[in-house]
Amino acid sequence: MSEEVDAASRRPATIGDVARLAGVATSTVSRALSMPGRVSEATRQRVVAAAAELSYVPSSHARSLVSGATRTVALLVPDIANPFYFGLIRGAQRQLRAAGYAQLLVDTEESGEIEAETIDLMRKSADGVILAASRLDERQLAALAQRQPIVTVNRDVPGVPSVILDTPDGARQALLHLRSLGHRRIAYVAGPADSWSNARRWQALQEAAPGLGVELQHSGPWMPHAEAGATAADAVVGTATACIVFNDVIAFGMLRRLRERGVRVPDDLSIVGCDDVFGADFCDPPLTTIAAPIEEAGRVAVTMLLDTIAGTGSGRTRAVLPTYLRARRSSGPATDAQPAPVSQSAPSGSGS
Template sequence: MSAPPSTASDGGLIAAHGKPATIHDVAALSGVAASTVSRALSTPGRVNFRTRARIEAAAAQLKYVPNAQAKALSSGRTKAVAVLVADITNPFYFDIIRGTQLQLKAAGYTQLLVDTEESEEVEANSIEQLLQTADGVILTASRLSDEALTLAAAKMPLVTINREITGVPSVLLDTPTATNQALDHLISLGHSQIAYLGGPASSSSNIRRWDALSAAAQERGVEVLKLGLLLLEPTPELPRPTLWFDSGATAGIVFNDLIAIGMLQRLQARGVRAPEDISIVGCDDIFGADFCSPPLTTVTAPVEQAGRVAVSMLLSQINPTLGTLPRHQSVLPTHLTIRGSTGPAPAQN
C-alpha cells in the first residue's frame, strides 16, 4: 500500500509520489483495500453506502481518474453524451433537448436522454451507470446536493444547466434579472401587493429568483408575498387559487409557465378574469404560452442556446486536445415578454 497523500503548498492533497493519484492512493486515504476502491467505483451497489461515500470523497480530493475513464477523456471512447432532465413531459426541456441534440450531432456524438423523474435517487443512480456508457453528462435542473454534484464532476466530464456550484462547469439562464423586469412592469401598472408562487424548495432556480425578487421589492418599497407549492413537482395541477385570494395580491409572478397556465385555467373556472381582476407573469416562455387565454406575459430565455453552450463546454472537457479553452461558467441573458395576462391593477373600493 502506498504512503498516505501529503498536503501541497496550496492546501490541496497530492499523492505522496508526486504523480497522478492511483487506486492505491485512494485506498490509503480512505483506509480500505484497493480492491474495495475498485468495487466502489465500478459497481457501487456491492459496497456499503458509508464506505462508498468515504472512497468517493477520497477520490474527489485526490482528483483520481480510473484508467478506463482516463482513456475515455482522451479518446471519446463511447462517442455518446447523456442529457439528464428532471421531467421529460415539461415543455421547458424540449428546447434544451433540441439544442443539445443538434450540437452533439454536429460534433459526431450520440445523445442519451434520461428522465430522472424529479428524483435525487434516480439521478444519482443514472450518473453511476453512465460512467461506463457515456463520455460526459449534462444535468438540467439537478436535484442532487452540492456535495454529490462535486463528487460526480470529479468522476467524469459534467456540465450543469441552471445550477451554480464552485468547481462545477455550468450554464445559467439569468432569469432573476428578467424576474425583476416583471416586478417593475407590474409596479408600472399600479400593483403594490404582488405574490410570488415559487417552485420546489430544492430548486436552485427558485432560490435565485426569490432572492433577487425579494431584494428588488425591498428597494422599490413594495410588498411581495412568497407562496410555496404544497407538493414537489411544478405542474399545472398544483396551483391553489385560494392562496392568491387570501393574500390580497392583485398580481403574481409564477415559478414557471406550466403553473401559470394552470392558474389562468383555475381562475377562469371561478369567474376571475385576467388581467382585469388579477395579473399573472410566468417564466420560461414555453410552447403554448403565447396562445393560451389570455396569452401569457412571461420571462423569455434562450433555452435552446443553453443546450448548445452546455454541449460546447462539455466537449472541451472531453477533448482537451482540440485546443478549446474550457469555460467554467456561461450566463445567458433573458428578457420579459409582455402579453395579455397582465394589466392595470383593479380599482380599490
C-alpha cells in the same frame, strides 16, 4: 487479389483482417484510423490502403473498446413532459449531432437519487453528462464531476462547468413591469423547495421589492406541474393583485383554475410566468412571461462538455445567458375591485 482479401470477401472484414493485411497490430489499426497523429505517416497509409481493399467499416462498438469513448452524451432532465426542456433537448441534440455524437435522454422524475444512480450507470456508457436543474446538493455534484465530465444547466457549483439562465434578472424585470402597472401587493408563486433557480428568483425579488414599494408575498413551494397551478391559484386569490410564477406550466394551471372560478385575468389578477415555453402565447389570455434562450443553453452546454471531454477547453467554465420580459395580455393595470378571499385555508403546497 491477396489470400487475405479473398478470405475476407466471404464475410464482413474485421479489424483483425486489416491488421493482418497491413502487417501491424490491431491496436495500430485502431490508432491509425481514429488517431492518425499517433502513428507514422507510412503506417497510416498502409493501414488505410488495407482497410480500403477490404472495404472495412469500423464499428462504434469496436472503437469504444479500444479508445474507451462511446460518442454518446447523456442529458438528464427532471421532467421530460415539461415543455421548458423541449428547447434544451433540441439545442443539445443538434450540437451533438454536428460533432458526431448521439444523445441519450433520461427523465430523473425530479429526484436527486435517480440523478445520482443514473450518472453512476452512465460512467461506462456515456462520455459525459449534462444535468439540467439538478436536485443534487453541491457536495454530490462536485464529487461526481471528479469522476466523469459533467456540465450543469441552471445550477452553479464551484469547479463544475455550468450554463446559467439569468432568470433572477428576469424576475426583477417582471416586478418592475407589474409595479409600473400600479400593483403593490405581488405574490411569488414558488417552485420546488430544492430548486436552485427558485431560491435565486425569490432572493432577487426580496432585494428589489422594498425599493419599489412592493408588498411581496410568498406562496408555495409547488411542484412545477399544471395540476399544482390550480391549488396555487386558490391560495393567492384575494391576497395579491398580481403574481410572478415559477414557471409557465404552473401559470397555465392557474389560468385554467381562475377561469373556472370567474376570476378575470388580468382585470382581477395579473399573472406573469417564466420560460416562454411553447403554448405561452396560445393560452387565454396569452401569458406575459420571462423569455430565456433555452435552445442556446443546450448548444452552449454541449460545447462546454465536449471541450472538457477532449481536454481542449478554453478555460470557460461558466456561461450566463440573459433573459427578458415578454409582455402579453395576462398582465394589466391594478384595479381597486379585488375578488373576495377564498373561505378555506391555503394549502401549503408540495415540493420535490
